Amino acid sequence: QILALPGVHAVFRRTGSPESSFYIEGPDQGELVVRLDKTGKHDTTALKHKLDQLLQKMDGVIGRVNEPTSEKLDESFSGLPALFGITLYGTDLDELYSAAAQVEATAHKLPGLANVVNNTKIPVDQISIRLAPDKLGLRRVNTKDAARAIRLAMQGATISEVVKDQKPVPIFLRFQSQFRKGIEDVRKIPIPVVDGGSIPLSQVADIRQSSGHPAIAHQHGLRSLTLTAEIDGNPLSVIHNLNTALAGLHFPPDIQIAYTGEYGQLIKTASQMFWVFLGSALLVYGIIALQLNNLLDPLVVLGKLPMDFMGAALALFVTRQSIDLTVFIGFITLIGVSTNNGIVVLTFARNFREQGMGAVEAIREATRVRTRPMILTQLTTLLALIPAALGLGDGPQLLQPLGIMLFGGLTASTLFTLSLLPTMYMATERWRKIIPSRTKKMA
Template sequence: MESVYRRSGRAEVTEDPCPITDSEIMVILKPDADERTVGQEVMEAAEAMPFPVEVNTPMQERIAEGIGGTPADIQVKVFGRDLEALRGSIKELRERLMKVEGIRSVTPDTPDPMPRWRLVLDEEALRRLGVSRSLVTRTLQAALQGLPSEIRFEGPQRIERMVRFPNDGRTSPETLKGTPLVLDDGRALTLGQVAHFEEASTPTLVRRESGQRRIGLNIRTSGDLGGTAKRIESALEGVKLPEGAFIKLGGKIEEARETQRRLGLAIVAALTLVVGLLYIALKTWREVLVVLATLPDAFAGALLALWLAGETWNISSIVGMIGLFGVAVQNSLVLITQAKSLMAQGLPFEAALREASLGRVRPKLMTAGAAILGLMPMLFGFGGSELERPLAIAMVGGLVTSTLFTLLALPSFYAWVGKPKTEAVAEYH
């Protein structure tokens, strides 16, 4: 680590949604530091803390908070009216979730209730002794906060003088019970004669969503996000909740599911458009099939590259898959159009295919190489591009396998599938 600094609370006037009870510790790494190793060590230290800790990069945290309301991978939200009952349910849910495979840590998204002392007035004593509620309130305010006694101005500056009871800086129920109450008739009583203190607790933070109170558990996963979410949903089945309460999953998985649905539609639209344009260019479905044969190989290479790099199937990698649609078919389309051009000049099918395959090796390698070199900054994470890294990994893996397939296997596949009918009939006879 190169430097560490902390930010606690927030500005008085700000758009930051974080509560004033939050602290952020920013860590600047040295240029030669391994981000994964340091991140793993920080997470292990955070899990040992007695309070909830989230470990993330600043960019990922802001994006996650914007799209899902929390930087957690998965958040189990429990909605209901009674916060005390919800806290009891949260404890049971946490015990269940810790047994689910793929979960690294489970922490509440709100701190524990803050202990406090509650003043309970003795109504009978108030009536018997002739003490008003307002007198008790003013006396406590004078003892704890002070009462304004004078306001004066020094130029534009407004100065307010406060008067309060003398104290030694320690406030406890026992000392407050001895606070004097002076009545209008001159009698002097003590606060302990008309009230007593009870130990209670109050929420330090109340979260609301869609107009309803909620408590959440932030879950950090260590594998496939979608598979872990399904196991969590199975573990939550049959959980007894307070009346009117219900559970909803949030976090990155919420936005991931919605985005994957939209990207699924985008994949279908892109594939349809590519197939349509290929048919317009090639005029036959057989040759369109030959060109599209590179797509499964490209996708297999992308998945293999993601697995080797330790990345998961996420939104960025899906976008990389969509980008492979046009890039992967480019070389195979060049091969087929070149072969058809040579056939139009009078060469037989096999001779034209051989010439197109051998004569276009360098342009194919240059095309794929230029694309891969352009993705290198994102691939190695230069300039804070950790979000785009899965996209680059998927595209590089797909480009490598699709280029090899185009150079080594596609000519044979085209010779088997795309041979003109006239030559096929002639060979048969």
């Protein structure tokens, strides 16, 4: 069905995760990689919508449609294949699954949360083997030998190595697939006896087939269960609404809820970003002070940064883009670009004042001289950001918030450099007479 969709060139399938790989899916999970044709004439948003509809029609399957680059980055940052995760902690597994069902039903009703996925709610067939101590003693079977025989038959193990082409090749031993298909094959697993020979596993164990939980995870010493979702809109508003909705639910006392995924990392990073921005501002202040030989002009340049940040934040708010780690990186980038424009204008103003102009004439002439070069430079940058801001090309989900943030921030930076910066320069003129420049001090 996927191959029949327009724009699809090929589909690749992977079930589970191989050993020593960067994949995190368990044996009950899989991944379909859809390769699009090379024409580039396809609407990825429409294709994603059609794939979502196909998944919804499949009974017993829970799926998510995501872009490979974005998914791998999310997994690298947070260990989850989605931006947002709701993790429940507790001691009783049944209570955890009951609470997760309530959270999932609540999250589905909230606007701003999309693709809410609970991979653990579908039971899987299991075969439980419980060794009977009395039967083991009666049959003279060692518990360790019985466990090793079961593991070797069903899971397999590396028993030795051989050298081939000067490279060690492991010898892996396990029952063939036709001898481990069902519960009857498990009952026939030979278990070694201390006196020699073997007996079927059914003579020393209680073997039953049932449905159970697909996985049991532990974090911080507690059992855990994670639901994943995507935030579509303002993250702060969505989280506030989710907190309000979850506060109305009634959970057992030992159930704890935490937000994980990349958003959880953002919460931890937000406090650290304050010090990053502060360190960046101090570093930029020192560089500008050395460049302009003045301790006051750097404050003029840095003083308009909050307005530039407001322009970037407004662009994200209007387009309803979520905040992720790439946006934080974009804000740091904006500091460098914005201060560079201010440095150039104030450098020209200083040169004009050294030629005998007054403060008003110098800053006016510096702004006039730098207006066209600055607008043309910023215009070329903004034009280059349009494809990313519009979500065109490959990987729009990853690049679009960054493109929109930089587009709004650079636009605001250009406008405020040509308007607010001269005003702040003149407002600090009387202080400039009190605080002499570094050049005058050295003279």
